[in-house]
Amino acid sequence: MNHLDHLQANVPDLAKRRILDLGSGRGYFLVEAATRGFQIEGLELFSEYIEKTHVRAKKAGVSVTVTKGRGEELPFVAAQFDFINMAELIEHVADPKKVLQEVFRVLSPGGMAYMSVPSRFGMKDPHFHLYGVNWMPRAWSDAFIGFFGAHKSYDTNAGAQRLSEMHYYTYRAIASRCAHIGFAVRDIRELRIMRKYPQWLLRTLALGIYRLMRPWYFGTAHILLTKPGLA
Numbered sequence: 001m002n003h004l005d006h007l008q009a010n011v012p013d014l015a016k017r018r019i020l021d022l023g024s025g026r027g028y029f030l031v032e033a034a035t036r037g038f039q040i041e042g043l044e045l046f047s048e049y050i051e052k053t054h055v056r057a058k059k060a061g062v063s064v065t066v067t068k069g070r071g072e073e074l075p076f077v078a079a080q081f082d083f084i085n086m087a088e089l090i091e092h093v094a095d096p097k098k099v100l101q102e103v104f105r106v107l108s109p110g111g112m113a114y115m116s117v118p119s120r121f122g123m124k125d126p127h128f129h130l131y132g133v134n135w136m137p138r139a140w141s142d143a144f145i146g147f148f149g150a151h152k153s154y155d156t157n158a159g160a161q162r163l164s165e166m167h168y169y170t171y172r173a174i175a176s177r178c179a180h181i182g183f184a185v186r187d188i189r190e191l192r193i194m195r196k197y198p199q200w201l202l203r204t205l206a207l208g209i210y211r212l213m214r215p216w217y218f219g220t221a222h223i224l225l226t227k228p229g230l231a
Contacts, residue, residue, distance in 0.1 A: 004029065004032055011224070017039070017083040018039050019038055019082070020040070020043060020106070021033070021043070022071055023043070023044065023087075023088070024044045024053060025044065025088075026049050026053060027042065027057060031053065031056045031057045031062065031064060034063075035061070041066065041067070043066070043067045043068075043071070043075075044067075045070055054066070070093075071102060072099055073102070074102045074103075074105070078105050079107065079111075081106055081107055082107070083113065084107060084111075086099075086103070086114060090115055090117055091166040100177065101181055103225075109228065110226070111227045112225060112226050113225040114188075115174075115222075116221070116222055117168075117223060118219065119134065119170065119215070120134060120168040120170050121215055122219035130148060133163065139164070141163045141164055142163060171221045171223075174223070175187075184225070185225060186223070186224045187221065189218075189221075190210065193206045194207075
């Protein structure tokens with residue numbers, strides 16, 4: 001099951017929503033959604049990635065709209081979108097709080113957003129694929145990564161960052177920040193557990209085990225945000 005399929009399993013009526021792919025990158029998600037008939041457009045900071053997206057869209061036989069811009073200053077009116085995809089984005093932006101505030105602004109009442117968030121103390125780093133690097137002070141992390149010769153694969157220099165330049169969070173920290181802005185926050189893994197174990201006892205045990213493991217075992221949190229109000 002790919003990312004779009006996972007979203008459809010967790011976001012009601014996704015196919016009927018106006019979707020923004022925020023930080024659309026090379027256009028993998030954007031083009032796939034467009035080929036499947038979703039009402040979607042993208043926003044991307046780097047011109048190189050926008051060009052790659054249009055090449056991918058042309059090969060797929062679809063036309064897509066990608067606006068060049070920053071998440072901290074979204075060039076859209078309030079309540080313009082019903083769903084916003086933020087996959088592998090929040091760790092790379094200059095001001096995560098401002099991006100989340102802008103997402104809240106351009107979502108319609110009852111609108112939802114997906115956000116992946118690297119775990120500050122996750123066992124295996126999702127970018128550099130090393131174990132234990134997130135358990136050490138950030139001042140040591142770049143040297144540790146360099147010593148082992150690990151690096152994130154970039155086909156251009158656009159967006160290249162060191163680990164110490166990225167924003168990682170514990171689930172509690174990012175959930176608190178989002179709730180302070182006004183979002184209702186849900187952990188997608190918890191939603192899956194609740195669907196899988198409808199019985200109260202099994203569900204309670206499974207959620208308890210997961211919450212104990214969440215701070216250190218998983219490299220990335222998958223979060224659904226909802227803006228209050230009627231859809």
